[in-house]
Amino acid sequence: MSTLAIDKAGPRRKVKYGSISRNRTWALRWSYFFLVLFAIFSLTPPFYMLITSLKSSGEIAAATNPWWVFHPTLSNYIELLSSNQYLRFFLNSAMVSVVVVIITMLISVPAAFALARMKFWGSAVLATGVFLTYLIPDSLLFIPLFKMFAAIGDLTGIQLINRWYVLLFLYPTLTVPFCTWIMIGYFASIPKELDEAAIIDGASWFQTLTRIFIPVALPGLIAATIFAFTVSWAQFLYPLVFTTSTDQLVLPVGIITTLVKGDVFSWGQIMTGALLGAAPPLIIYAFLMDYYIAGLTAGATKG
Amino acid sequence: MADVAFQHSRVITRTSQRSSLRNALKRKSTAAFLMTLPLIVLIAVFVLYPALYSMHLATLNKSMTKFVGLGNFEFLFKRDTFWMVVKQSCIFAISAVIFKALIGFIAAHFVHNIPAKGQRKWRGMLLVPWVIPTAMSALAWLWLFDPSYSAFNYTLGLFGAGPIPWLGQAGWARFSVILVNVWFGAPFFMIMYLAALKSVPEQLYEAAAIDGANWWQRIWYVTLPMMRNIIAITTLFSLIVTFANFDIVRILTAGGPLDQTHIFATWAFRVGIEGNDIPLGASVSLFMFPILAIAAIFILRDISKRGNEAS
Amino acid sequence: MAEVNLRKVVKRYDDVEAVRGIDLDIADHEFIVLVGPSGCGKSTTLRMIAGLEDISDGDIMIGGDVVNDVPPKDRDIAMVFQNYALYPHMTVAENMSFGLRLKHYPKAEIKARVTEAARLLDITDLIERKPKQLSGGQRQRVAMGRAIVRNPKVFLFDEPLSNLDAKLRVQMRIEIKKVHQKVRTTTVYVTHDQVEAMTLADRVVVMNKGRIEQIGAPNELYHNPATRFVAGFIGSPAMNFLPCRLEESGDKLNIRLTDRLGFAVPPLRAQRYKNIPRNEKLLMGIRPEHITEARPHAEPGVEPFDATLDVTEPMGMETLVYFSLEGTPLCGRVNPNAAARVGSAMRLAVDLNNMHLLDQASGAVLGRP
Numbered sequence: 004m005s006t007l008a009i010d011k012a013g014p015r016r017k018v019k020y021g022s023i024s025r026n027r028t029w030a031l032r033w034s035y036f037f038l039v040l041f042a043i044f045s046l047t048p049p050f051y052m053l054i055t056s057l058k059s060s061g062e063i064a065a066a067t068n069p070w071w072v073f074h075p076t077l078s079n080y081i082e083l084l085s086s087n088q089y090l091r092f093f094l095n096s097a098m099v100s101v102v103v104v105i106i107t108m109l110i111s112v113p114a115a116f117a118l119a120r121m122k123f124w125g126s127a128v129l130a131t132g133v134f135l136t137y138l139i140p141d142s143l144l145f146i147p148l149f150k151m152f153a154a155i156g157d158l159t160g161i162q163l164i165n166r167w168y169v170l171l172f173l174y175p176t177l178t179v180p181f182c183t184w185i186m187i188g189y190f191a192s193i194p195k196e197l198d199e200a201a202i203i204d205g206a207s208w209f210q211t212l213t214r215i216f217i218p219v220a221l222p223g224l225i226a227a228t229i230f231a232f233t234v235s236w237a238q239f240l241y242p243l244v245f246t247t248s249t250d251q252l253v254l255p256v257g258i259i260t261t262l263v264k265g266d267v268f269s270w271g272q273i274m275t276g277a278l279l280g281a282a283p284p285l286i287i288y289a290f291l292m293d294y295y296i297a298g299l300t301a302g303a304t305k306g
Numbered sequence: 307m308a309d310v311a312f313q314h315s316r317v318i319t320r321t322s323q324r325s326s327l328r329n330a331l332k333r334k335s336t337a338a339f340l341m342t343l344p345l346i347v348l349i350a351v352f353v354l355y356p357a358l359y360s361m362h363l364a365t366l367n368k369s370m371t372k373f374v375g376l377g378n379f380e381f382l383f384k385r386d387t388f389w390m391v392v393k394q395s396c397i398f399a400i401s402a403v404i405f406k407a408l409i410g411f412i413a414a415h416f417v418h419n420i421p422a423k424g425q426r427k428w429r430g431m432l433l434v435p436w437v438i439p440t441a442m443s444a445l446a447w448l449w450l451f452d453p454s455y456s457a458f459n460y461t462l463g464l465f466g467a468g469p470i471p472w473l474g475q476a477g478w479a480r481f482s483v484i485l486v487n488v489w490f491g492a493p494f495f496m497i498m499y500l501a502a503l504k505s506v507p508e509q510l511y512e513a514a515a516i517d518g519a520n521w522w523q524r525i526w527y528v529t530l531p532m533m534r535n536i537i538a539i540t541t542l543f544s545l546i547v548t549f550a551n552f553d554i555v556r557i558l559t560a561g562g563p564l565d566q567t568h569i570f571a572t573w574a575f576r577v578g579i580e581g582n583d584i585p586l587g588a589s590v591s592l593f594m595f596p597i598l599a600i601a602a603i604f605i606l607r608d609i610s611k612r613g614n615e616a617s
Numbered sequence: 618m619a620e621v622n623l624r625k626v627v628k629r630y631d632d633v634e635a636v637r638g639i640d641l642d643i644a645d646h647e648f649i650v651l652v653g654p655s656g657c658g659k660s661t662t663l664r665m666i667a668g669l670e671d672i673s674d675g676d677i678m679i680g681g682d683v684v685n686d687v688p689p690k691d692r693d694i695a696m697v698f699q700n701y702a703l704y705p706h707m708t709v710a711e712n713m714s715f716g717l718r719l720k721h722y723p724k725a726e727i728k729a730r731v732t733e734a735a736r737l738l739d740i741t742d743l744i745e746r747k748p749k750q751l752s753g754g755q756r757q758r759v760a761m762g763r764a765i766v767r768n769p770k771v772f773l774f775d776e777p778l779s780n781l782d783a784k785l786r787v788q789m790r791i792e793i794k795k796v797h798q799k800v801r802t803t804t805v806y807v808t809h810d811q812v813e814a815m816t817l818a819d820r821v822v823v824m825n826k827g828r829i830e831q832i833g834a835p836n837e838l839y840h841n842p843a844t845r846f847v848a849g850f851i852g853s854p855a856m857n858f859l860p861c862r863l864e865e866s867g868d869k870l871n872i873r874l875t876d877r878l879g880f881a882v883p884p885l886r887a888q889r890y891k892n893i894p895r896n897e898k899l900l901m902g903i904r905p906e907h908i909t910e911a912r913p914h915a916e917p918g919v920e921p922f923d924a925t926l927d928v929t930e931p932m933g934m935e936t937l938v939y940f941s942l943e944g945t946p947l948c949g950r951v952n953p954n955a956a957a958r959v960g961s962a963m964r965l966a967v968d969l970n971n972m973h974l975l976d977q978a979s980g981a982v983l984g985r986p
Contacts, residue, residue: 021688023668030521034416041413042431044489048446049434051457055449069457110348113341121338129342131606136353138543138602140550142571143594146578146587147356147363150370176352179345208337237439239553240571244579255441259557270449277442288437292430295437299494300501512669513702517716517767518690527715531706 049281056080056275063270079275089276091250092257095167096280099253100235103174107231110179112224115186116212120198130187137180145244148173152245167251173241178231185230185298189223190216226298229291233284254280357595363588370585378589387565387573392593394480395569399549402487406548407541409488410495415525417496418503429500436493444557447486448473451558476566479559483567486554491547495540502536503529535608542605546598570594619680619770619803620645621666626675628661628827635661637827638675648797648804652814653824653850659807660775662824666805667696667773680770695764696773699780701756703748703763709735710744713762734765737796754785758792765800774806778813790816811851815839823847840971845900845980848973854905854937858975859945861901863893872901872972875943883918883970889984890974899983902973905937908949910957911964918970929957938963 055063057075067073083089117123118130152163163169193216201211217224242256249261258276288295367374382388417428435443450457451472459469472482506529514524530537552571555561561568561576568576570591578587621643628636636658643649651659664670666677668689676683684692695716703712710731711718717727735741738758748756757777764772774793778786794817797804808814814821815835823830823838823846830850831843842848849855864871864879870887873879882890893899911921924940924947931953938949938957949965951957974983 021691022686023671023688024686026688030419034419037412037416038420038428038432041409041416042428045432045435045493048443048450048489049438051450052442052446063455069455069460110344114345117338117341121341123335123338126338129346133345133349135602135606136349138546138598138605139353139357140546140571140594140598142550142552142574143360143591143598144353144356146574146584146591147360148352149579150363150584151356151359172352175348179348183345233437233439237441239439239441239556240575243556244575255439259441259445268452270452270455273445274449277445281438281442284437284439285434288433289430292426292433296429296433296497299497507700507702509698509700509702510704512667512689513696513698513704513763514715515669516667516689516694516696517763518719520690523719528704531704534706 052274052278079271092254096254099170103235104231107178111182115183119187119190133180141240165247169245174235182227185227189220225294230298360588363585366585368583391568391573402484402548403544405488406491409492413496414499433493435490440553479567498540502533506532538608542601546601622678624676627673629673646801648819650806650814650818651822657824658827659824663807693770695767695769697760697777699776701760709759713766716767730766734762772802772804848902854948856902856904857947863895865895880920900975900977905948905950907968907971910951910955911966919966919968921966923962925962
């Protein structure tokens, strides 16, 4: 029985024993240190929005510490919430977002089902193509779209510029590709045995879709819905281009164009408007955070 | 497979084998096609056609009556502002993405390090910038950077440092624009990387620990290689999105001061919509296209590579 | 010296104690196997030795030094995982040399060690491949190579063969034994398979519910189990247990199984049972290999009896027969040529020289030498 020719000789740095518990405490300390730093960085602007919204214009102009509100007042809120104009913005945003979400789901879900489950000629190409179009940004398309809609307006008399319902056509281009991508991922992860069991039990493909797939892929549906809503709500470029009269504006554009009168920025109101405008996505996020995050990561990790 | 439902009908009607076979196949393809039709129409009409149309528009004169070929492009190449916009767009996109990826990775690492119970809370807090609509948060930053009332300048004043012209001076304006973009985009990277971190098998770290790796060696030899794919995809994705960004610059600086923070999107808006010169605006925004195309090719290659080496 | 000592080691998760006070001394060069059912604490113990789990109480010493708080990388150990844990983006050579490269060993030394280990494990032509190009058995060899190359004080194996198919498992078992004979490093090996334990170990540590049931050489555990758990765990098919009673009749000791079935206890065995109360309900343990077909010549201690067979399992080299005695299912191993037919009675013989007596309540084996 020969012993192996590997010997224990070899350069050894002087063995300084570490300590598991010490390593761990320091790792935690550094982690929390940086996390607090990052949290401060992340939350400063929203915090400042809140603080400012509670300040009267007098306090804003005064030279006191801007990071705190000394005489909080709800006057900004009251003014905005009783302003018809602001409420109009909110309503426009809400209508557009809700309708766009519905349109998006109606287009994405069947398309995703077909692409994920029914292998037909060109399905792979189409699936990748869908993802790629998401990479054509709105900042490239807004000019030709503007011209297209202006031209249609001239030709047919249907006024498409400066109408909020135009956005109903445009927003889906931003939401549908990614939502389809998300749903393809979720549908594809449903085991094929489930389909087969359904077929044996006598279901048609439509029943399979509505009774099996949609309930099982519900988390994906919720995530996609949230994504579509938040993207629609936050859109800035398209409404800026396509809507100009005050009663047609949605929230992001409305706040900026109307609360800045000439060179005078009424910051208290602007911040209040911005905060209220950010509220719906924030509220959805607070209650449905896991779905929100699942929507984001689904594209990449399930892809 | 759901398409078994179609073969089912084939079995039932066995009248003429050949025609019912064709019928069955036709039915599945037609159904699938119909289901994807709205998607195809939407993209064709509102994405593909405008993209091609903009190429046509770029070849027209200002009043869109005459064909001028590459005249618009010649005009642009001669203008200094144009080259400034190109430079700014590139610097803006590349530095913003680098910082977003770095901060996102570091943040993901630290969130991953703390006990699982607390992770949700911290993750929730750190994702807030991404959740707030960019237009709204850009306004908040605008207020924070205000020349007269900037809260940052106030704090700096407490330490004796001079007020900084956050948006007034070109250098600082560029910095501010990149800062806001990083603030807004880093959480996305953090979330992606966090998900990827959790998918690295714990045993690899244990093996590395036993083999003698300390914390940065574990990151370099285990974490980064395992996350190579997701890092590549998110970076490319973000490059495209950042490059085409409009909201932040528009609200913060509207391209100023003196056009020194203009990027393709905002300048195209200025020239095309505000300046009423649609063809010129189209030409400007078309310059984004080659860069987007290259990035898209890399992404495609990565996706198919990932599909192939699904070990 | 690379001995490993565990003193009163405890592992607690919240309120649950996964390991409840283990004392174990492993000598240098010894190959020790921790075996037991899932959840018995064997993997946890191994991971505590490795430094991958905190020790709630007690001490672990490697080479005489207490290593409770020492990080894994400073313990001079190497581990082979159940899922191999090979670095997917590195080649086999890079995987094996990773630990050495981290410690800045000279290139020539690294190359020499890797080549030698590869030769020993017969993976020399796989050196430049990546893990995903290897089969399960090959990956396992690379994982072993990674451990060997570091020449540590202790090898730790965490159920390394569980992911392999049966045939490969037998092959790899032999490989592991050959490597240990060559390299002679102290080894702690964890498995749930008692066959692996018996074939590989110098000593076996049987664990159950966080405690050590018995430590001993494989033969010792087989012939002389200390508890019902060990008796039933070691050996396959498992030992038969049936209620019984000791009866004194003159100067002879009998064991009564049923009203109609009783046997004389062989004298050597009877010696051991001198102090056990008679006429009390006990448990008799007898291995299936000690219930055979009745042989033509009588042997001392081997008693014949009749039984009706319920099930037979012809295994080729033997036939397993299942029957019952007053409701207790029993198993025997008979010659494949003996006439064993389901439903019919068969004349079997029980070798009482190898019987065990257990206390029903505590599960302790009585009268151990």
